[in-house]
Amino acid sequence: MRLDLSGKVAVITGASRGIGRQTALTLAGAGATVVLTSRGDAAAAVAAEVTAAGGQALAFAADVADAEAVQHVVETTTARFGRLDVLVNNAGITRDQLLLRMKREDWDAVLATNLTGTFLCTQAVLRTMLKQRSGRIISISSVVGQSGNPGQTNYAATKAGIIGFSKALAREVASRSITVNVVAPGLIDTDMTRDISSDAQANWASAIPLGRLGTPEDVAAAVCFLASDAAGYITGQVLAINGGMYA
Ligand code: NAD
Numbered sequence: 001m002r003l004d005l006s007g008k009v010a011v012i013t014g015a016s017r018g019i020g021r022q023t024a025l026t027l028a029g030a031g032a033t034v035v036l037t038s039r040g041d042a043a044a045a046v047a048a049e050v051t052a053a054g055g056q057a058l059a060f061a062a063d064v065a066d067a068e069a070v071q072h073v074v075e076t077t078t079a080r081f082g083r084l085d086v087l088v089n090n091a092g093i094t095r096d097q098l099l100l101r102m103k104r105e106d107w108d109a110v111l112a113t114n115l116t117g118t119f120l121c122t123q124a125v126l127r128t129m130l131k132q133r134s135g136r137i138i139s140i141s142s143v144v145g146q147s148g149n150p151g152q153t154n155y156a157a158t159k160a161g162i163i164g165f166s167k168a169l170a171r172e173v174a175s176r177s178i179t180v181n182v183v184a185p186g187l188i189d190t191d192m193t194r195d196i197s198s199d200a201q202a203n204w205a206s207a208i209p210l211g212r213l214g215t216p217e218d219v220a221a222a223v224c225f226l227a228s229d230a231a232g233y234i235t236g237q238v239l240a241i242n243g244g245m246y247a
Helices: 018-029 043-052 067-081 104-132 143-147 153-176 198-206 216-227
Strands: 009-012 033-038 057-061 086-089 135-140 178-185 238-241
Touching (some): 009 067, 018 216, 033 043, 043 057, 086 104, 104 153, 104 178, 135 216, 178 216
Parallel strands (some): 009 086, 178 238
16 A cells, blocks of 8 residues: 555654654655754755755744743744644653662753654644644654663653653544544664664574664654554554564
8 A cells, every 4th residue: 555645734843864764755755845944954865855856945043941942933834835744752861870870950851852853843743633633643753762761861751752642632632523643753864873783683683573773764664654544533542563572
């Protein structure tokens, strides 16, 4: 089945690289108009890739923790394209440290991007989706939010928080045909995980039943499915993309 997103407008946060970049390319490949955000100007290069391939894309420099910047992205998108169908809350960071050594700023920074960013972006798109009586909100959690990981109490709290946030919102907005789901990747080969040594990566891979790290394409395909008409009866769910880890 080929997923068709033509006529849909999708906002993807943190789309300059990794999972966000690939999600933008995959959704655009399925026919969506994509709106890409990143903290700096780097999403513009990905938007140019989409346009060069014949798609429609717009890029913004916008920190997801900055309410005004987020509002500007949403207002400009709806003014320009007349609708907003899909939000992918992808922007995320880590600041790893054992709890006793964790500084307040490591805690605050991770909460601001991963959890407050998800809250601000979702709240900003919701008015348009409620008026449309349709919408897809897809947030990227992590296996760490489900099972924990030493040195990542801050990150795990945000990724578990995204699951609770999404399950509550799914119930709030279901009557307006808006679905709210979570994708929980395992270990995915991106810049975020490239600092892990090759020995550690091999160790991880041996603990993954499918025997390899995931790719941004693996995650983007799941997001594309949840954004499509094929997933219209799925809401409040967590879809693990982890090669069978902890299954
Ligand atoms: P990455 O570091 O390669 O990319 C993160 C993107 O988010 C970048 O474009 C960055 O500029 C953007 N970003 C960071 N803070 C931002 C902010 N405040 N405002 C706007 N944009 C911001 O990471 P990735 O591996 O592609 O991860 C993407 C998402 O997937 C994250 O939420 C991450 O937690 C999650 N995830 C990743 C893995 C993995 O193994 N790579 C596993 C589970 C979950």
